Structure formats: C-alpha cells, structure tokens
Amino acid sequence: MAGLSLRLRKGEIYGLLGPNGAGKSTALHCLLGLLRPSRGTATLFGRNVDVGAPLFRRVGYMPEDWTAYDFLTVSEMLSTFADLQGVDRTERRALVARALDRSGLTEHASRRLRRLSKGMRQRASLAQAILGEPDLLVLDEPTKELDPLGRRDVRVLLGELARSGVTILMSSHLLSEIETVCDRIGVMHRGSLAAEGDLDSILAARDSRILRFSVTEPARVPEGAVRESADVWRWRAASKSDVHAQLGYLAEIGADIVSVQPESVRLEDYFIEVVTRP
Amino acid sequence: MNALVAIARTQFRRTMRSRVFLACVLVAIACAAIVVEPIVNIRTQTPGSVAAAAAWEVISLFSTLGFGLVAILGVSAIHSETRDKTWQALLCKPISPWKIVVGKFLGVMAVMSALTAFVWGCVHVLVAVSLHRYFPRLDLALAFELLGLTIPAALAICLSLRIHPIASAIIVLLLRYDALDALFDAVTSSQHSTAVLLVPATLIGAARAIAPPYDLFILGDTLSSAATILWGRQLWITGYATALVALVLASASYLLRHRELAKAV
Numbered sequence: 001m002a003g004l005s006l007r008l009r010k011g012e013i014y015g016l017l018g019p020n021g022a023g024k025s026t027a028l029h030c031l032l033g034l035l036r037p038s039r040g041t042a043t044l045f046g047r048n049v050d051v052g053a054p055l056f057r058r059v060g061y062m063p064e065d066w067t068a069y070d071f072l073t074v075s076e077m078l079s080t081f082a083d084l085q086g087v088d089r090t091e092r093r094a095l096v097a098r099a100l101d102r103s104g105l106t107e108h109a110s111r112r113l114r115r116l117s118k119g120m121r122q123r124a125s126l127a128q129a130i131l132g133e134p135d136l137l138v139l140d141e142p143t144k145e146l147d148p149l150g151r152r153d154v155r156v157l158l159g160e161l162a163r164s165g166v167t168i169l170m171s172s173h174l175l176s177e178i179e180t181v182c183d184r185i186g187v188m189h190r191g192s193l194a195a196e197g198d199l200d201s202i203l204a205a206r207d208s209r210i211l212r213f214s215v216t217e218p219a220r221v222p223e224g225a226v227r228e229s230a231d232v233w234r235w236r237a238a239s240k241s242d243v244h245a246q247l248g249y250l251a252e253i254g255a256d257i258v259s260v261q262p263e264s265v266r267l268e269d270y271f272i273e274v275v276t277r278p
Numbered sequence: 279m280n281a282l283v284a285i286a287r288t289q290f291r292r293t294m295r296s297r298v299f300l301a302c303v304l305v306a307i308a309c310a311a312i313v314v315e316p317i318v319n320i321r322t323q324t325p326g327s328v329a330a331a332a333a334w335e336v337i338s339l340f341s342t343l344g345f346g347l348v349a350i351l352g353v354s355a356i357h358s359e360t361r362d363k364t365w366q367a368l369l370c371k372p373i374s375p376w377k378i379v380v381g382k383f384l385g386v387m388a389v390m391s392a393l394t395a396f397v398w399g400c401v402h403v404l405v406a407v408s409l410h411r412y413f414p415r416l417d418l419a420l421a422f423e424l425l426g427l428t429i430p431a432a433l434a435i436c437l438s439l440r441i442h443p444i445a446s447a448i449i450v451l452l453l454r455y456d457a458l459d460a461l462f463d464a465v466t467s468s469q470h471s472t473a474v475l476l477v478p479a480t481l482i483g484a485a486r487a488i489a490p491p492y493d494l495f496i497l498g499d500t501l502s503s504a505a506t507i508l509w510g511r512q513l514w515i516t517g518y519a520t521a522l523v524a525l526v527l528a529s530a531s532y533l534l535r536h537r538e539l540a541k542a543v
Contacts, residue, residue: 032370052374061370067362069288071295083284084371128367138370 001026001037001191008136008169013162015178015199016171018188019275024171025064027188028138031169032061044136057086060134064141066125070114074105074124077113078131085132095131103127104153118145126154130161137161139170143177155181179203179267187274195274202270209243211235212258213250220253222246232258281373282381289385292358293351299389351389355382 001023008014018024029035031042033049042049045058069077078096087095100106103123113121122145129137142158143151158181162168172178178185179199186196214231215221225235235250237243243260250257293299359365368378 029366032366034366034369051369052372052377054372056370056372059370061367063363063366065363066367068364069292069362071291072288080284080288081367081371083280084368084373086281086372089280 001030003192004040004188005193006031006186008167009184010135010167011162011165012183013158013168013170013181015182015185016169016188017175017178017185017271018171022188022275023191024188025140026191028140028169028171032059032138057132058135060129060132060137062125062129062137062139062142064144066121068113068121068124068128070121071112073110073112074116074127075100075109077124078127081128081131087132095133099127099131102130102157104150119147119150122146123150123154126157130157135166137166137168137170139168141172142170143172143174151177175267175271185267187271189275194277195270199267203267208239208263209237210259210261210263211237211243211246211250212261213255214258215253215255217253222249222253236263281371282377282384285368285373285378285381286384286388289355289382290388293355293386293389296351296354298354299351303393351386355386 004023004027006014006016006027016024016027026035030037031044031049033042033051033053044055047053047055049055069080072080075096078099079092082092082095097106100109103126105120105123105127108116108120113124116124122142126139126142129139143154146154155177158168158170162183170178170182182199184197185199185202187194212228212232212234215233221233222235225233228234235246237246247257247260356365359368369375
C-alpha cells in the first residue's frame with residue numbers, strides 16, 4: 001500500500017472497493033492494528049492503534065471467512081466475546097440477547113456453530129461484531145455467504161446502526177450491496193486510493209443523455225441506436241451538444257421522441273472505469 | 279479477569295474436542311497394557327514391588343504420551359486461532375496479547391491437569407494396598423510431571439506466534455526431553471528426602487523447560503556430574519547451584535522472547 005489516506009465521518013457507511021489484491025484487507029488490518037504500516041499512522045477516534053488497547057471497546061470487527069469457535073453454541077460464543085470485550089456480567093445477557101435478535105439468530109441461539117449453514121455463521125460473525133454496541137464497525141465482506149433475504153436483513157441492520165450514530169467501514173466485492181448501503185465509497189487499486197467520493201454524486205447524472213424514440217421506418221434508425229422494445233429505440237448522446245444534433249436528426253426522419261433523460265451510471269461501470277485507467 | 283477465564287475455557291473446550299487429543303487418549307488406553315507386564319511377574323516378585331513397577335510404568339507412559347501431546351497442544355493453541363481467523367477477532371478486543379497467551383496456557387494446563395488427575399488415580403489404585411509410604415514421592419513425581427508438561431506448552435504458545443508450527447513443536451520436544459530427564463532424575467534417583475528435593479528439582483525442571491538456549495544447561499549438568507564424581511553422590515547444593523544458573527539464563531531468554539513477542543504482535 002502507498003499513499004492511502006482515509007477519514008471516516010461519524011454515522012456514515014463507507015464502502016471500500018477494489019479488485020483482488022488491491023489492498024483492501026491490508027488497509028483494514030492496518031487500521032485495526034493487526035498489521036503495522038512501515039510508514040504512516042493509523043488512528044481510531046484520534047488515538048494511535050495498538051493491539052489490546054482500551055479503545056477496542058468501541059470497535060466491532062467482522063473478519064472475512066470467519067469459522068468462529070464452531071464447537072460452541074451461538075449464545076456461548078457471544079458470551080465468550082462479551083467477556084473479551086470487557087462487558088460487565090450483569091449486562092452480558094441483555095447484550096447477547098440483543099445481538100441475537102438484531103442478527104436474526106434468536107431461534108438458533110442454542111445450536112452449535114458447526115451445525116449452522118454458512119449464511120447463519122456469517123450472521124453469527126456479524127452478531128459478535130455488533131455485540132458491544134460499538135461506535136465503529138469494520139466489516140470485511142459482510143454479505144458474502146448470505147442469501148438475498150439475509151442480505152436484505154443485513155442492509156436494514158446496517159442502516160439502523162448508521163442512523164443511531166455507528167460509523168461503518170465495509171469492504172465488499174458485491175457492488176450492488178455497496179450501491180444500496182453506502183454513503184461514501186473509496187476505490188482501491190494497486191495499493192492506493194484511486195477514487196473516493198459520495199456515492200450519490202458519483203452515480204448522479206453526467207453529461208451524457210439517453211434519447212428514447214420510436215420510428216415508422218426502422219431502416220432510417222441512426223447507427224448506434226439500440227432497440228429497447230418493439231417500438232422504442234435507445235440512443236446515447238455523449239454530451240449536451242450532441243443532444244441537439246441528434247434531436248435534429250430524429251426530427252428529420254420523423255421519429256417520435258419518447259424521452260430524453262440524463263444517463264445514470266451504475267457503480268459497476270464506475271468501478272471498471274477507475275480500475276482500468278492507464 | 280473475565281477475559282482470561284473466557285480464553286482459558288474456550289481453549290480447554292477446543293483441546294478436549296480436538297482429534298489429536300482424543301487420539302492420544304485412545305493410544306494411552308491401548309498402551310495401558312504395558313502395566314500388565316509387572317503384574318504377570320507377580321509370582322516371582324513381592325506384591326509391593328510389582329505394584330511399584332506398575333505405578334512407574336503408568337507414569338512413564340504418561341510422560342511419553344505427554345511428551346508429544348503437549349507440544350502439539352501448545353503450538354495448535356495459537357495455530358488453530360490463525361487458521362480459523364479467530365485470532366484477528368481476538369486481537370481486535372481490548373485485551374493484551376499477554377492475557378491471550380496466559381489464558382491459552384491455563385486452558386492447556388487444565389487439560390493436562392485432567393490427564394494428570396486420571397494418572398494420579400490409576401497410580402494410587404495400583405499402590406493403594408501395600409505402598410502407602412510411597413505416596414508423597416509419587417505425588418511429587420506427578421506434580422513435577424504436570425509442571426514439566428505444561429510449561430513447554432506456554433513456550434509453544436509463545437513460539438508459535440513467530441515460528442512455523444513444526445519448528446516450534448521440534449524445539450519444544452527438545453526442551454521437553456531435557457526437562458523430563460532432570461525431573462525424573464531428581465525425583466526417582468535421589469536419596470534425599472522429598473522436602474530437600476522439592477525446591478531444586480522444581481526450579482531445574484521449570485527453568486530448563488522454558489529456556490531456549492538448550493546447550494547452556496549442559497554446563498549445569500556437567501557441574502552436577504562433576505560433583506557426583508568428586509563426592510560420590512549428587513549433593514543437594516549442586517542442585518541449587520544449577521537451578522540458580524538455569525533460572526538466570528531462563529529469565530534472560532524469557533525477556534528476549536518478550537521483546538520478540540511484542541514486535542510480532
């Protein structure tokens with residue numbers, strides 16, 4: 001990694017993206033003190049990170065591909081992590097019950113982790129991360145093994161947590177998840193941050209426009225237009241000035257204009273654009 | 279304190295469920311047939327000597343098995359955490375790495391204590407009838423066994439933070455051999471009373487077990503042997519002297535390792 005600088009705002013969900021080997025997990029490990037950067041510093045809540053430091057009471061971490069202590073039941077595992085988190089014994093039961101409820105595992109509390117499906121284990125991993133009511137939640141591929149229902153539940157949970165003031169940093173390959181959940185994203189490429197910004201502004205309209213029209217003479221449809229349905233064609237104008245020229249041509253051939261809309265960019269397109277830049 | 283107990287409890291449960299541990303227990307049961315040998319010779323010996331021989335066979339068997347078992351358990355205590363990626367989650371909790379190491383050591387010690395208690399029971403049953411007078415020495419031998427077995431586990435746990443599991447296991451096995459040798463020599467061969475043996479034997483065993491510079495202890499052994507040759511028997515004062523040297527060296531190496539551990543974590 002080189003020249004990586006990340007700053008998270010309280011209560012936001014920040015998505016860290018990047019192709020395999022871009023350095024996402026390394027960045028998370030540096031932030032949590034699991035790896036020591038050769039240069040630079042990692043600070044949490046304004047303090048330097050050190051393994052075992054008291055500030056970790058305020059941090060929840062969900063590692064990728066975590067197999068947990070599979071010989072324990074879900075509630076035993078959570079009780080163990082509550083002890084490790086320094087939770088008082090009087091509060092422990094209530095916190096465990098709350099984490100079970102939030103992660104949808106109440107019914108499975110007395111089942112051993114090895115008897116659970118991968119998705120359920122992933123929920124258990126999330127439950128241990130949110131157990132101590134952290135201020136910062138670091139999630140490494142949180143929805144990797146989940147079915148669509150599980151993903152929706154996690155999305156809802158993350159939204160609730162962010163609204164209650166929890167800052168969430170997550171890395172994921174699932175761009176659709178990032179697109180739905182995150183407020184801001186950073187794209188890592190070759191060990192550095194290649195792009196960063198508010199998701200809404202990234203996905204918002206650009207200069208390009210999409211023209212939708214119908215024609216009676218398909219032979220006169222301009223080159224580059226794509227048929228969307230039986231009657232409607234789709235034609236992309238690369239800039240605002242192109243829109244006028246293309247509208248003029250469509251008027252010439254007697255086409256009916258159905259709509260002219262700004263082109264929205266999907267996160268996947270943006271991601272590919274960033275990581276394929278020379 | 280809760281965190282320490284939680285780590286020890288989890289380690290205990292993990293170990294009790296590990297296949298390696300179960301395999302060792304099964305082998306131990308199968309090998310228990312060894313004690314049959316002295317009992318077969320009961321017609322040619324007194325019942326007391328047969329019982330004593332059987333008891334020592336049990337302790338020897340326990341040592342032999344514990345020899346490999348403790349190395350594997352100690353190394354796997356950390357190795358399994360890194361394999362299952364629970365290590366990362368552990369290090370992101372507000373507990374110092376030393377608490378993790380001590381907790382894991384206590385967990386392995388609890389397992390070995392359970393095994394020791396089992397062997398203790400077997401030995402006492404074997405000698406219950408005619409060898410009451412051997413009880414204090416047998417108990418001491420088993421206590422040393424536990425110490426000798428569990429301290430290398432702590433070393434293994436520390437080593438496995440930096441060194442490959444197989445290399446760690448080999449190092450621990452080397453140390454273990456030396457420690458056992460010292461313990462058994464002290465307890466079984468000496469003519470001194472239990473009270474006199476207790477301190478030097480414990481110190482020698484503990485220091486040898488935790489100290490990496492294995493060869494340096496040959497010096498202690500040489501001094502001890504020289505004293506034996508000169509005075510015709512191993513004097514307790516040489517035991518104390520060796521223990522002192524060993525303890526100083528062990529402390530120095532322990533501090534060095536502490537630094538290494540701090541760097542590693």
